[in-house]
Amino acid sequence: MAKQVTVENLSVLFGSDKAKEQALKMIDEGYSVGDIREETGVTVANMNVNFDIQPDELFVIVGLSGSGKSTFIRTLNLLNKPTRGDIKINGESLLGLSKEALRSYRRKDVSMVFQHFGLLSHRSVLENVEYPLEIQKVNKKERIEKSRAALEQVGLKDWENSMPSELSGGMRQRVGLARALVNDPELLLMDEPYSALDPLIRREMQNELLNLDDSSERTIVFITHDMNEAFRIGDRIALMRDAEVVQIGTPLDFFKNPANDYVKDFIADVDKSRILKARNIMRKPLNVVTLDMTAKQARTKMEDTQSEYAFVVNEDKEYLGFIVAQDLEKSEARSLKKFLKEDHHVLRRNTYLSDALKALQSSTYDVAVLDKKQHLRGVISNDEIIAALAE
Amino acid sequence: MISFPEQLVYRISRFIDLGVDWVLDNFRGFFRGFASFVNSLFNIFDTIFSSIPWWVYIILLVIAGWRLYNIKVGIGLGAMLYAIGMFGLWDDMIYTLIIIFIGVTASLLIGLPSGIAMAKFSRVERVLKPLLDGMQTMPSFVYLIPAVTLFGLGRVPAVIATSIYAIPPLIRLTYLGITSVDKEVIEAGRSFGSTSMQMLFKIELPQSLPTIMTGVNQTTMMAMAMVVIASMIGADGIGAQVLVSMRRLEIGQGFQAGLAIVFLAIILDRIFQGIAKRFERSVTMDG
Ligand SMILES: Nc1ncnc2c1ncn2[C@@H]1O[C@H](COP(=O)(O)OP(=O)(O)OP(=O)(O)O)[C@@H](O)[C@H]1O
Numbered sequence: 001m002a003k004q005v006t007v008e009n010l011s012v013l014f015g016s017d018k019a020k021e022q023a024l025k026m027i028d029e030g031y032s033v034g035d036i037r038e039e040t041g042v043t044v045a046n047m048n049v050n051f052d053i054q055p056d057e058l059f060v061i062v063g064l065s066g067s068g069k070s071t072f073i074r075t076l077n078l079l080n081k082p083t084r085g086d087i088k089i090n091g092e093s094l095l096g097l098s099k100e101a102l103r104s105y106r107r108k109d110v111s112m113v114f115q116h117f118g119l120l121s122h123r124s125v126l127e128n129v130e131y132p133l134e135i136q137k138v139n140k141k142e143r144i145e146k147s148r149a150a151l152e153q154v155g156l157k158d159w160e161n162s163m164p165s166e167l168s169g170g171m172r173q174r175v176g177l178a179r180a181l182v183n184d185p186e187l188l189l190m191d192e193p194y195s196a197l198d199p200l201i202r203r204e205m206q207n208e209l210l211n212l213d214d215s216s217e218r219t220i221v222f223i224t225h226d227m228n229e230a231f232r233i234g235d236r237i238a239l240m241r242d243a244e245v246v247q248i249g250t251p252l253d254f255f256k257n258p259a260n261d262y263v264k265d266f267i268a269d270v271d272k273s274r275i276l277k278a279r280n281i282m283r284k285p286l287n288v289v290t291l292d293m294t295a296k297q298a299r300t301k302m303e304d305t306q307s308e309y310a311f312v313v314n315e316d317k318e319y320l321g322f323i324v325a326q327d328l329e330k331s332e333a334r335s336l337k338k339f340l341k342e343d344h345h346v347l348r349r350n351t352y353l354s355d356a357l358k359a360l361q362s363s364t365y366d367v368a369v370l371d372k373k374q375h376l377r378g379v380i381s382n383d384e385i386i387a388a389l390a391e
Numbered sequence: 392m393i394s395f396p397e398q399l400v401y402r403i404s405r406f407i408d409l410g411v412d413w414v415l416d417n418f419r420g421f422f423r424g425f426a427s428f429v430n431s432l433f434n435i436f437d438t439i440f441s442s443i444p445w446w447v448y449i450i451l452l453v454i455a456g457w458r459l460y461n462i463k464v465g466i467g468l469g470a471m472l473y474a475i476g477m478f479g480l481w482d483d484m485i486y487t488l489i490i491i492f493i494g495v496t497a498s499l500l501i502g503l504p505s506g507i508a509m510a511k512f513s514r515v516e517r518v519l520k521p522l523l524d525g526m527q528t529m530p531s532f533v534y535l536i537p538a539v540t541l542f543g544l545g546r547v548p549a550v551i552a553t554s555i556y557a558i559p560p561l562i563r564l565t566y567l568g569i570t571s572v573d574k575e576v577i578e579a580g581r582s583f584g585s586t587s588m589q590m591l592f593k594i595e596l597p598q599s600l601p602t603i604m605t606g607v608n609q610t611t612m613m614a615m616a617m618v619v620i621a622s623m624i625g626a627d628g629i630g631a632q633v634l635v636s637m638r639r640l641e642i643g644q645g646f647q648a649g650l651a652i653v654f655l656a657i658i659l660d661r662i663f664q665g666i667a668k669r670f671e672r673s674v675t676m677d678g
């Protein structure tokens with residue numbers, strides 16, 4: 001299962017132990033980061049940060065240089081120690097981990113992608129990707145198999161014998177991504193992974209990431225200083241400024257209710273129609289039934305959720321179509337097969353809203369939103385799309 | 392009242408003599424044992440090095456120069472080695488080579504772990520840094536005095552003085568190599584859950600290999616310089632030929648031996664530099 005991350009009252013400070021203690025007191029008394037630095041010489045990089053990152057979410061942290069983004073993401077695998085506060089992964093505190101438990105957490109559950117790739121220049125592409133498995137003493141055969149699969153995922157399978165120095169920047173970052181994916185982590189940390197790349201490649205890499213994320217159950221924390229990038233890929237976004245989180249929400253939340261003028265300025269240049277996607281405004285579907293339910297069970301479900309229709313999925317959660325309550329009236333059928341209406345109006349999660357609108361002119365019901373494995377991820381109505389674009 | 396007043400002269404040599412006598416009396420067994428160990432090591436390598444025919448050395452050298460640079464360099468280096476033989480100094484050269492070989496190997500065995508410890512523990516760094524600075528400012532023949540005191544004359548003190556004299560650059564560059572590995576690469580290693588041993592052997596040492604090889608090269612060059620001076624305490628080899636010729640005022644002989652030393656130094660330098668460059672190319676990202 002993907003990981004849920006809970007950040008509780010996190011502060012990260014840099015300085016001597018004694019000065020940090022004084023600085024913590026000053027934080028509690030409400031002094032600003034600048035005052036604290038002047039008074040104590042301590043850098044407050046994160047100050048009272050609180051939020052949850054949901055399982056399977058693509059969570060983006062955005063902010064100007066020096067706002068504390070890297071410091072934050074590095075506490076999620078304990079490359080930085082929290083000075084105060086706690087981080088919980090699926091409810092378990094990271095601070096409570098023993099040395100061995102921390103090592104195992106880093107080996108199995110979490111991976112990181114770096115801004116300048118952090119590749120081992122003395123190893124070939126394949127050997128780089130093998131590294132996380134190699135240090136866990138996975139045998140050579142399995143290691144190579146998994147590494148090749150990871151390289152294939154990022155489109156580099158013909159490059160396994162090259163040295164990193166022979167690759168372009170975009171390709172190097174793909175190696176970095178493959179290396180981070182090879183142990184199939186449930187939490188993926190990406191610290192400005194595309195900032196060192198030129199804009200065209202960057203766009204391409206963003207799409208690849210969305211594509212990759214589309215069919216996987218993995219929590220991703222992504223850092224950027226580019227608001228367009230943040231809105232393009234983020235399910236939710238946290239905007240940081242001077243060690244604090246200014247606003248957290250979906251891209252739509254930012255457009256609807258910017259918390260203050262700083263946020264307004266920050267999003268001023270963002271082109272909404274090229275940003276908002278179905279995934280940004282879809283709702284969790286409640287009226288979902290499985291194909292093997294009896295007609296009676298399906299009726300109950302629709303009554304409970306107060307809807308006149310329901311979405312039908314199979315046992316693998318693949319979307320099949322929908323049923324309408326009218327058709328089922330009084331039926332004692334043991335399966336829903338004969339009522340199933342196959343629906344051609346479905347949306348991909350990553351469809352831009354402006355494109356979605358064109359495709360859905362006449363749909364009266366909610367429309368199913370699917371990922372590339374045909375799993376039902378959410379629902380959306382035509383009105384919602386129009387409203388979102390009109391904001 | 393121009394010269395230093397006689398009443399103020401106070402000689403400390405007597406106390407030093409006493410101290411040295413005490414050390415020798417109490418650790419005689421240890422020094423004897425160590426000397427015979429070095430001696431037998433020397434004999435073993437002598438047997439090995441002398442059993443290889445001269446033309447094998449030359450062919451191997453030509454090939455090495457060819458692979459590391461190009462065929463011209465290979466032939467050039469081969470010709471230098473041939474010249475040393477032609478001067479009638481082949482056996483002396485082998486002797487010198489063995490002292491260098493043992494000295495550099497000993498330096499490696501001590502220098503690598505010291506350099507690593509220096510990079511990892513700030514306490515070791517605080518002790519070693521001034522020590523290395525001191526060692527590098529001392530003239531080379533100063534190293535001969537304790538070596539002779541403890542081990543007498545001959546090749547054993549020569550080997551020992553050589554390894555001690557030659558060690559600082561290796562420690563320094565190992566330290567430098569490890570501390571200057573790219574920070575992000577270190578973080579990547581840590582973020583995947585490497586143990587500190589895995590960090591050292593799979594990331595830090597391979598990444599600093601070019602720097603360490605530069606250290607090996609410098610150490611070899613220092614050993615080369617020392618070995619010539621060590622002829623003053625009775626070590627054979629090309630250095631001894633220079634010394635003998637100078638005493639007898641045989642200018643031609645002395646010049647010839649000097650040239651052989653230069654050739655040997657060039658050969659060793661080229662080879663080690665070539666290897667260092669190789670490693671460098673394998674770890675640098677750009678270019
Ligand atoms: N190890 C450290 N020691 C001292 N200060 C640090 C350390 N790491 C970060 N800082 C300071 O903490 C503050 C936040 O830095 P951080 O790297 O988290 O910012 P960032 O938002 O990632 O910026 P950028 O976009 O430039 O990467 C900065 O003032 C930085 O100088």
Ligand SMILES: [Mg+2]
Binds near residue numbers: 069070071191192
């Ligand atoms: Mg940063």
